[in-house]
Amino acid sequence: MARVTIVQVAERAGVSTASASRALNGLIASAETVEKVMQAARELGYVADATAQSLKRGKTLQLGYAVADIGNPVYVEIMSAIERVVQASGYRLIISSTGTASSSVDVVRDLSRGLVDGMILSPLRVTDDLIAALEAAPIPFVVLGRVPDSAGFDAVRADSSTAMRLVVEHLAAEGRRSLAFLNGPADTTPGALRLEGFRAAVAMHADVRSRLAEAADFTITAGYEAAMPLLTAADRPDAIVAANDLIGLGVLRAAEDLGLSVPSDVAVTGIDDTELAAVVRPGLTSVDLGADARGAAAAEMLLARIADPSRPAHVLTVTPSLVVRGSTVPQRPVALGSAALATPTDEEERTAG
Amino acid sequence: MARVTIVQVAERAGVSTASASRALNGLIASAETVEKVMQAARELGYVADATAQSLKRGKTLQLGYAVADIGNPVYVEIMSAIERVVQASGYRLIISSTGTASSSVDVVRDLSRGLVDGMILSPLRVTDDLIAALEAAPIPFVVLGRVPDSAGFDAVRADSSTAMRLVVEHLAAEGRRSLAFLNGPADTTPGALRLEGFRAAVAMHADVRSRLAEAADFTITAGYEAAMPLLTAADRPDAIVAANDLIGLGVLRAAEDLGLSVPSDVAVTGIDDTELAAVVRPGLTSVDLGADARGAAAAEMLLARIADPSRPAHVLTVTPSLVVRGSTVPQRPVALGSAALATPTDEEERTAG
DNA sequence: AGCGAGACTGCAAACGTTTACAGCAAGTGC
DNA sequence: GCACTTGCTGTAAACGTTTGCAGTCTCGCT
Incomplete structure (x- = not known):
């Protein structure tokens, strides 16, 4: 654990610290010097001190x-x-x-x-x-x-605006007419932008009603809790647009616990297209933001x-792209093959923005 | 973007660099000096260079x-x-x-x-x-x-050995008699230890048959691929013990794609008790290793x-503890409440090792 | 033989801090 | 009025490296 410095290496090799430094860094030095220095360094277990090095060089790499x-x-x-x-x-x-x-x-x-x-x-x-x-x-x-x-x-x-447009258009095309946007905290940058995008997207569909809700966090648990009141409301929406996949997963769990069927009773979408969205059942329709x-x-x-x-x-x-899964479109039996987990197959249609 | 050093601060404050350093670090210095130095530092936007500091102090914090x-x-x-x-x-x-x-x-x-x-x-x-x-x-x-x-x-x-014992005992108690251990790479430390633990655990149950398989990686995809041959074999095991939750999730997906029902056709367990295990359906029985x-x-x-x-x-x-979920024991309807996602409730019984 | 070029070396000065030390002024106790 | 403490300050030496510079040596060329 004792620190060994270049001066000890130089001493042992019988050269100046300057030569030692040059030899260690592959700069100009005689073969003999290099040999002696390298051996001394090896024997002593020398490793250059990073702080000293970057102080001198002005870079840390x-x-x-x-x-x-x-x-x-x-x-x-x-x-x-x-x-x-x-x-x-x-x-x-x-x-x-x-x-x-x-x-x-x-x-x-x-x-x-x-x-x-x-x-x-x-x-x-x-x-x-x-x-x-x-x-x-x-x-x-x-x-x-x-x-x-x-x-x-x-x-x-x-x-974000294209992402939200993709989601809303997809849901509208699937016949959903009452959308709820379940945002994360709106005072975050993603929260604010996705909210804005959602508003703009629904504004383009006169026949679609919308409402807003907010989860305490971009997490599964927060999504679960915020979804409960939405799903138990008298005028339950027929689709919930979650601000990210974790919130979306919370929504899926909440729906399950309430005995609601996804997507027939309610459709759910996420954002980010994480591996989670592909692994969960039903698969969570999501937007790949190109992480x-x-x-x-x-x-x-x-x-x-x-x-x-x-x-x-x-x-x-x-540019984002939409990945459709079972949480918005009833699932056909899945083709065999592990590719289904990683890349979109015929069960997962991908739409670029 | 120009670097401002303590000498410039000292100059501007009209004191020596030593005094400046002392003032900045709250060491002994007159109120007047502190005031001047602090103001100069603020005006210049001074921040101490970390490499120089840790070089001198011998610690980086x-x-x-x-x-x-x-x-x-x-x-x-x-x-x-x-x-x-x-x-x-x-x-x-x-x-x-x-x-x-x-x-x-x-x-x-x-x-x-x-x-x-x-x-x-x-x-x-x-x-x-x-x-x-x-x-x-x-x-x-x-x-x-x-x-x-x-x-x-x-x-x-x-x-690991207690962890594997908990899993094997649980499965045996549930009446499973043909176990397959789906390990990750056995040349990794966790792989080697869990394999050893599994072997020791099944050795204690004379009436339980076992076999071994290995996934290429501790990932969902690798688990999926390695599970396929196991699940399609003529003498399909009635339980698959995965070396971690990700592999276990791959097994769940493979079973689903093959139309097998979990846990009635095959039980599945994981290890690590990650949030994933609680979120997926059926919930994945897993061992909390106390991360x-x-x-x-x-x-x-x-x-x-x-x-x-x-x-x-x-x-x-x-000490590890077992968390039982739907992948090994048929699930009762779940009590309402978000706690089900985070902590084990009556649907999730926890057994300490 | 003389000379310049080239290869290599060591000395010493940096890089931006902190800190041991000594110095100084002012205050205190006698 | 003296010695001593106390509180503060500046000078300068470090920390472990890299590198400009000047010097030495060898070699090849004319």
Whole structure:
């Protein structure tokens, strides 16, 4: 556990620390020196101290991903995509989870203190404090989600309005006339955007009635609890549009516990098209917001900005697509084959936005 | 984006960098100095450089969690527990995901280069390389899982043999006589231990036949694929014991696609008792290995070791408990209430090991 | 033989902090 | 009025690296 430094290596090898450093980093040095230094390093178990190294070099070769709600599988999917891209470029990714809004500001501040060379963040709430922290940050970052245009940040977005339009059109086409939107907290960015998208989408269908409800959280349990009053109301809606898959799953469970049949009594949809939506029965119709594509794009954007800090800000919007499953359309018997779990087959029709 | 250092703050405040540092860190300094320094810092937007700080102080106030398979919800649960404990002690947690075995060694090596003051790891495979890397690491760490006793590491373990005993006894008590164990890769630590536990458990029941199978991975898809041949075999088992919940879910889907009814045609069990097991229908009987408790214990153990590096190595084993759901015992109609999703109610009987 | 180029080396100065030490002024007790 | 403490300050040395610079040595060329 004792720290061994480069001076000990240099001493043992009988050279200066400068030569040792050069030998270790593959810079110009004689074969003999390299040999001696490498052996000394091996014998002593030397590993360069990262803090000293990055202090001197001014780079850490690390990138950060700050994610608000790691319990939601869609963020895990995004994270995996980011990691794939980042690793390929020789950077390491570190994840920081930010529960509350204030801690999200803290994370930005802390990580930008020199721990990482850049960061990606998926904020649940974009507060003025957060914007201020981002503007003051000495490192580049990419926001996954909506951020005021004026800010001029690099960003990757999902297209919530198209997503909601896909869902509403699908339900209307299936003959549903009374829709309830079960949102997550409306003061979050996804909550606000999906609500807006839903309103715009139903406005285009004069024959469709709609109402709004809100779950305490983007979780299964919160979805379950918020669904109960909707499903037991005298004028029960014939379709519930959930703001994400977890809430949608809660709705499915609530319907089951009430003895309602899905989709005949009530149709249910989710958003994010997580693996959960495919695994549960009935399968949950959902909108794929392109988590993988968004994660990868954000990572590439960040790397591009690090390479060229003066490039103009980019904003990329990823197109969503609808994945229809048994929670909105009565299910045919399923074809045999594991592909049904991973990719849409004939039982799952996919509609691009 | 320009970096502002403490010398600029000191200059602007008209004091030495030493005084500035003292003022910023709340050490002894006159009220007037503090005022001037704070104002200068605010105006310039100064934030101390973390690498320089930790280089000088010899601590980073960061801990690391290296996790092999972030796609598995049980690790997310562990992570949340770790984070809860770690945050309360003023440390920050950074997550590093380690896909392959070799990258797991890399992560240990890299993080212990001075980026974190200690780390917790959940390795999927414990190779000699990994042991060597851990022994050479200059920082303390805690292993979540089995590690050779000789190594003398701090560790927190699940009790796989009790877990498997609980499952097998439950199935035997329900009248199942032909069990198949559907393992994940047997060359992983959990795979090896659960296999061993299963063997020991069935050895205690002379009237129960058993067979073994292996999924390519601890995932739903791999479980689905590996379950197919088992379920279509002429001598189909009357119960499938899956090595974790994800594999178990794959089994449920395979059974469904084959038109088999669970639990009457075949019973299914999982391990880990993730939220998924409670949400799917039929609910998946599973063993709670105490993810939350293990994560919290590991974090506390790490903090204790950092506080006192000379304390003897601790190994803690957490006791598992069985959670019975519809995949093994025909389900009664469910009581109303959201609690059914989160905690076991009368429909879910819990048996401690 | 002389000379420049090239390969390699060591010295020492950084990177941005914190902190041991010494210095200084003002206050206290005699 | 002296010695001592107390409270604060600045100088400078660290922490472990990398790197500009200048120097040495060897070699090949003319």
